[in-house]
Amino acid sequence: MSTGTLKVTTPTDRDIAMTRVFDAPRALVFDALTRPEYLKRWLLGPDGWALTTCEVDLRPGGAIRYVWEHRDGRSMGMRGVYREVVTPERTVATEQFDDPWYEGEAVATNTLIEARGQTTLTMLVRYDSKAIRDAVLKSGMERGVEVSCDRLADLLKTSGVVLRKA
Amino acid sequence: MPSTDPLDATFAALADPTRRAILARLATGDASVTELAAPFEMSQPAISKHLKVLERAGLISRSRDAQRRPRRLEPQPLAEVTEWLEGYRRFWERRYERLDALLEEMKSTTRAKSRRRRAPRPSSKGTQR
Numbered sequence: 001m002s003t004g005t006l007k008v009t010t011p012t013d014r015d016i017a018m019t020r021v022f023d024a025p026r027a028l029v030f031d032a033l034t035r036p037e038y039l040k041r042w043l044l045g046p047d048g049w050a051l052t053t054c055e056v057d058l059r060p061g062g063a064i065r066y067v068w069e070h071r072d073g074r075s076m077g078m079r080g081v082y083r084e085v086v087t088p089e090r091t092v093a094t095e096q097f098d099d100p101w102y103e104g105e106a107v108a109t110n111t112l113i114e115a116r117g118q119t120t121l122t123m124l125v126r127y128d129s130k131a132i133r134d135a136v137l138k139s140g141m142e143r144g145v146e147v148s149c150d151r152l153a154d155l156l157k158t159s160g161v162v163l164r165k166a
Numbered sequence: 167m168p169s170t171d172p173l174d175a176t177f178a179a180l181a182d183p184t185r186r187a188i189l190a191r192l193a194t195g196d197a198s199v200t201e202l203a204a205p206f207e208m209s210q211p212a213i214s215k216h217l218k219v220l221e222r223a224g225l226i227s228r229s230r231d232a233q234r235r236p237r238r239l240e241p242q243p244l245a246e247v248t249e250w251l252e253g254y255r256r257f258w259e260r261r262y263e264r265l266d267a268l269l270e271e272m273k274s275t276t277r278a279k280s281r282r283r284r285a286p287r288p289s290s291k292g293t294q295r
Contacts (some may be wrong), residue, residue: 006262008255013181016254020262024269028276042264051285134177137254154268 013130016137018123029121030088033110034058044068045076053077057112058085064093080108088112095125104128106136176243179223184208185216189225192239196229201239 007019022029032038036054043051045068051068059154064080069147077098096105111122188202203213220226226237
């Protein structure tokens with residue numbers, strides 16, 4: 001598998017899964033995912049949003065606190081609690097936004113697998129219901145894009161279809 | 167949870183691997199129920215049930231050919247779901263591209279540190295007595 005291709009799938013009604021290969025050993029990727037000085041460098045929001053507060057207590061039961069701030073003064077906070085920490089293989093943590101734009105809390109599982117110096121990261125987020133999962137997906141939607149066969153082909157790939165000639 | 171959102175119906179219809187495979191087949195051209203049933207170890211009534219779900223979600227339609235009534239793919243609802251996934255994917259891809267750059271930097275820092283550890287210190291010999 002080559003690096004740089006992000007796959008988004010919906011393995012069940014309540015899940016969103018993302019898989020991405022990084023050209024770095026697992027220990028480094030794990031640090032980048034769990035240490036504030038690194039998280040602040042990449043876990044940014046859309047354009048104009050910076051991760052200004054980032055606190056991570058990396059142990060089971062430990063708290064996570066993120067606050068993103070926009071140039072215009074808006075802010076958005078998220079908190080969570082680690083349920084499992086297996087350095088450098090796996091973390092399981094809850095996540096909930098301060099000003100909830102979806103109900104309940106989500107549970108995010110990061111799994112890191114290293115092969116030949118590269119790391120495959122899978123992030124699986126499970127929401128309380130299908131309706132909430134769909135709302136999260138909708139939030140990333142960009143309207144007004146032309147319907148095309150390419151996009152259809154992409155969807156079929158994303159949905160895990162293996163095309164068999166009938 | 168009952169919902170009237172047509173996009174929810176699309177997601178429910180797509181949650182089944184057989185139905186996704188049927189759509190993948192129809193993406194290559196219209197097909198009759200018999201043709202659609204052929205690659206699966208399933209009875210025609212079982213396939214017909216899946217087709218009904220897909221039809222209710224607006225993902226397929228029947229064409230006018232009265233003899234075979236072939237099914238046809240309706241791209242609009244699929245395109246909307248694709249847009250969701252694609253928008254979400256792009257958002258995370260931008261984050262991960264920044265993570266790529268960070269990891270390159272971390273790798274070169276790690277390499278530089280291990281080089282310093284391996285290399286004999288120029289001053290160490292001079293201080294030995």
